[in-house]
Amino acid sequence: MCKEKQTWIPFLCLIVLLSACNSKQHPEVLVEFQRFDEAVFSKNINELVADYPAFTPFYLEKIIKVGQAGDSTTVAYFQEFKNTYKSPIYDSVRVVFRTMDSVEKQLALALGNYISYFPNDSIPKLYTHFSGFNESIITNGNIISISLENYLGKSNYYDQLGVYQYLREGMFPNKIPVDIMKMLLFQKVNPTNATDNLLSTMIYQGKVYYVLKELFPKKSLAFFLNYTPEQELWCEANEAMMWSYLVEHQHLFSSDYRTIRSYIDPAPFTKGFPTESPGQTGVWIGFQIVKDYMDNTQTNLTELLDNTDYSDILELSAYNPE
Numbered sequence: 001m002c003k004e005k006q007t008w009i010p011f012l013c014l015i016v017l018l019s020a021c022n023s024k025q026h027p028e029v030l031v032e033f034q035r036f037d038e039a040v041f042s043k044n045i046n047e048l049v050a051d052y053p054a055f056t057p058f059y060l061e062k063i064i065k066v067g068q069a070g071d072s073t074t075v076a077y078f079q080e081f082k083n084t085y086k087s088p089i090y091d092s093v094r095v096v097f098r099t100m101d102s103v104e105k106q107l108a109l110a111l112g113n114y115i116s117y118f119p120n121d122s123i124p125k126l127y128t129h130f131s132g133f134n135e136s137i138i139t140n141g142n143i144i145s146i147s148l149e150n151y152l153g154k155s156n157y158y159d160q161l162g163v164y165q166y167l168r169e170g171m172f173p174n175k176i177p178v179d180i181m182k183m184l185l186f187q188k189v190n191p192t193n194a195t196d197n198l199l200s201t202m203i204y205q206g207k208v209y210y211v212l213k214e215l216f217p218k219k220s221l222a223f224f225l226n227y228t229p230e231q232e233l234w235c236e237a238n239e240a241m242m243w244s245y246l247v248e249h250q251h252l253f254s255s256d257y258r259t260i261r262s263y264i265d266p267a268p269f270t271k272g273f274p275t276e277s278p279g280q281t282g283v284w285i286g287f288q289i290v291k292d293y294m295d296n297t298q299t300n301l302t303e304l305l306d307n308t309d310y311s312d313i314l315e316l317s318a319y320n321p322e
Contacts, residue, residue, distance in 0.1 A: 029111040029123060031104040037130040037148055041082055041090055045069055055127060058140045063131050063147075085132055089157060093130065093148050096173065100128065107177040110215045114181065117214070117301050124184070133161060136171075137179050144183055146176055166268050166279060169226035178224055181215055182208065192308040198260050198282065199252045200310040205264060206286025207304060210294065213287075214301065221287055226266070231278035238273075239288065240321040242281055245272060293317035 036055060039048055048056045049069050060066055060074060064081055067074035111123060127145035136150040149157070153172045163171070170179075185208045194204035212224055222232035235242075246252050249272070251259055262271045263282030270281045278284075293313050294304065307313060 027112055027115050027119075029108050029115060031108040031111060031126065033100045033104065033146075034125070034127045035100070036127045036145065037090075037093065040130055041086055045075060045078055055140065055143055055145070059129060062140075063129065063134065063138065081132065085130065089149060090130055092152065092155070092157070096152050097128070097148050103173060103176045106174065107180060110177055110181050113215045113217075114184070117211075118188070121188070126180070133157075137183055139183060139187070144180055146180070151176055164268065166226070166266060169228065170266075175226075178212070178216065178219070181212060182224075185211055189305050190308055193310065194308070195260070196310075197253045197255045198246070198263060199314065201260050201264055202282045202286030203289055203310040203313050204286070205283040206288070206290035209283060209287045210290045210304070211301060221284065225278070225280050225283060227278050230276075234276050235278065235281065235284050238277070239285070242273065242277075242285060243319075243321050246285075288321070289314055289317045289319045292319050 034052070036052060036059070039051060040059075043051070045056070045060070048059075052059075057069055060069055060078065064078075066077035066081055107126075115121065115123070122142070124139075124142050124144045127143055128148050129145045130149055131147040133149055134147065136147050138145050138147075151171055151173050152158075154168075155171075158168055158171065189204065189208050189211070191204065193200050195201055209221060209224055213219070213221060216224075220232070221227075222229070227235070246263075251263075254260070260282075264280060267279030269275045270277045270279055273281065290304070290313065293299070293316055296318060297316055299307075
């Protein structure tokens with residue numbers, strides 16, 4: 001028995017050592033959300049301006065649109081806004097988001113990966129707010145803020161508002177880190193020529209989602225696109241059909257706005273495809289093209305993001321699903 005231990009212990013140590021050498025060290029990133037949503041329902045406008053001078057004017061004027069902080073009518077409109085949403089809607093937000101610990105932990109890992117790839121980039125200031133079911137995520141300068149009532153998960157409020165099911169897949173707390181990183185990437189990725197035609201838009205989107213996958217290596221493309229398992233399987237089974245359809249109908253180089261949006265935007269299904277298809281199939285294909293390009297060229301992420309020659313990316317990808 002002793003001889004067996006002497007034989008295996010050095011071998012196990014070697015494995016651990018090799019694993020440590022091969023693993024990429026990511027910087028630790030401190031993530032902490034400023035709970036502006038809590039301040040809204042506990043403070044008056046003067047207190048908000050004093051505590052959050054950079055964000056309060058933007059919030060009042062652009063997000064909930066009650067007026068400028070110094071206007072006499074703004075106080076009344078702001079109070080009416082709070083009275084409308086405090087109970088039971090914001091009370092429900094406080095139950096789901098008693099703390100932001102889980103979201104902060106997930107986001108810290110992704111931001112650590114991000115900084116390891118892009119060390120010269122800065123980390124934005126992170127806020128949470130309540131918008132009355134308006135935009136889920138907004139940016140203002142170096143601030144990114146999340147509207148928490150749009151991430152309640154399976155909420156009856158979404159039934160009352162008539163929110164489509166395909167949109168609800170993206171309205172869970174665990175989607176917040178993804179949406180924040182997606183916002184950062186769309187700000188970072190060079191948009192030159194990105195909307196010239198469907199092909200360039202697909203590959204531009206594919207670049208963003210490829211990097212997103214690098215930042216969340218344990219998550220799938222389907223998770224990012226809010227696909228159900230059935231929709232993911234449908235795309236995998238019908239990849240060749242989708243590509244053939246785009247080629248045969250000469251959509252790849254179409255610059256028609258409606259054609260481009262029909263393949264890129266979230267939707268219950270993709271126009272021209274069976275109703276079993278999901279929306280955003282153009283994004284799904286764009287990701288496959290970029291993945292093949294990266295596999296074939298050994299390009300690094302910085303080079304990928306800088307390359308805006310989308311026809312060149314397609315050619316070098318040798319993408320041809322069968």
